[in-house]
Amino acid sequence: MSPKDYAHPxxxxxxxxxxxxxxxxxxxxxxxxxxxxxxxxxxxxxAVHIDWRADLQxxxxxxxxxxxxxxxxxxxNGIGPETTCIFYGDKSNWWACYALWVFRLFxxxxxxxxxxGRDKWVAEGRPLTREKPHYAPVDYPVPSVRRxxxxxxxxxxxxxxxxxxLPLIDVRSPGEFRGEITHMPEYPQEGVxxxxxxxxxxxxxxxxxxxxDGTFKSREELEKIYTQGCGLAPHTDIVAYCxxxxxxxxxxxxxxxxxxxxxxxxxxxxxxxxGNRVRAPIATGE
Amino acid sequence: xxxxxxxxQIIDLFEHLPEEEKRETLIAYAxxxxxxxxxxxxxxxxxxxxxDEECTDTVGVFLSVDPDRKVRFRITLGPQVQTLTRAMTAIxxxxxxxxxxxEVMEVPADFVPKIVGAQLVRQRSQTxxxxxxxxxxxxxxxxxxxxxxx
Numbered sequence: 001m002s003p004k005d006y007a008h009p010x011x012x013x014x015x016x017x018x019x020x021x022x023x024x025x026x027x028x029x030x031x032x033x034x035x036x037x038x039x040x041x042x043x044x045x046x047a048v049h050i051d052w053r054a055d056l057q058x059x060x061x062x063x064x065x066x067x068x069x070x071x072x073x074x075x076x077n078g079i080g081p082e083t084t085c086i087f088y089g090d091k092s093n094w095w096a097c098y099a100l101w102v103f104r105l106f107x108x109x110x111x112x113x114x115x116x117g118r119d120k121w122v123a124e125g126r127p128l129t130r131e132k133p134h135y136a137p138v139d140y141p142v143p144s145v146r147r148x149x150x151x152x153x154x155x156x157x158x159x160x161x162x163x164x165x166l167p168l169i170d171v172r173s174p175g176e177f178r179g180e181i182t183h184m185p186e187y188p189q190e191g192v193x194x195x196x197x198x199x200x201x202x203x204x205x206x207x208x209x210x211x212x213d214g215t216f217k218s219r220e221e222l223e224k225i226y227t228q229g230c231g232l233a234p235h236t237d238i239v240a241y242c243x244x245x246x247x248x249x250x251x252x253x254x255x256x257x258x259x260x261x262x263x264x265x266x267x268x269x270x271x272x273x274x275g276n277r278v279r280a281p282i283a284t285g286e
Numbered sequence: 287x288x289x290x291x292x293x294x295q296i297i298d299l300f301e302h303l304p305e306e307e308k309r310e311t312l313i314a315y316a317x318x319x320x321x322x323x324x325x326x327x328x329x330x331x332x333x334x335x336x337x338d339e340e341c342t343d344t345v346g347v348f349l350s351v352d353p354d355r356k357v358r359f360r361i362t363l364g365p366q367v368q369t370l371t372r373a374m375t376a377i378x379x380x381x382x383x384x385x386x387x388x389e390v391m392e393v394p395a396d397f398v399p400k401i402v403g404a405q406l407v408r409q410r411s412q413t414x415x416x417x418x419x420x421x422x423x424x425x426x427x428x429x430x431x432x433x434x435x436x
Contacts (some may be wrong), residue, residue: 033370035368035370036369037309037316037370038368038370040313041317041369042309054405
């Protein structure tokens, strides 16, 4: 099956395509990682670094930066409103999808993911550099709105979904879903009081959507998982969540761009909010 | 609380570095992590190679204790271990050179933010503490064995 069979094939580019467009002025390559120093150890030539925490999150309120701050982030990275941003990173593109989702919150239109992420680029022996690029600041108009209502869910939204038994997709590992562990496998406990899941949520780990090399599965395979397997449809009102919103950004990308579902929201408060919240009900087990 | 002298030197170095240089120095230490692996012909008092549920890859801790109770650590890291953790591996192997096993056991973890900086010690980079925990764990096992043999 060709990548063009995805609902929005333009949202995905290959490592080959990126290698051929590194010097394209209308393109900005953006690395976003979990490993906070990984970019400094080497990155794609010309790539800028956007840090999920320092650049995209407000530093005093658990929320994202303001539209004015977003415009400043773009400006200092040489990103204009028409620039095509190609996101890539570690962890099968978790944080690349997260950064892309935040860019979409502010209405940035031209966004793409490099399929397979950083690991695929490295595995193919493509070049990395430690030289940090310097781009002239670009005028980026301050977005008039942040599209929270369209692609972001809050606790109240997730609670309504739970109460109404609407589709809630828990993309964490099965052990986290069942409440057997309160952290991701391979990670330390990150501050959550209770294990379990949002009542009514369905477990579809993010990893179901990717191949062993971190590339996305074909549309046919994705439809088997989400359309046939979960009964989701293109216009279904869907809320996805994980722990802090990065793995669910990955699933949000899959559902929105690869399958073309048009009403998907990412609950970025996720389990670190729900699992700690006073009076929030939880479910455990399958 | 005082730190082993070589670790104190490293802490002093980092505490006076501006943020950008701190990052560059951490990368330089991370680059040295592979050199902390056991060398051919070395033997150890204790070897502990495992992949814990809370770490991204396998970490091997190799401890030797000389007759004066001075320690020498060698560490192996799987490829998925984060850069900060690799940096801390090289820092601790160097910082504990010449320290006694009791000194290692007593080292408080509060030096980590002094080296890494508050900006980098945050959610999803907490494994920076993991190597210290594993090194202390190896020391504890060694001490328990010593007591049991006495």
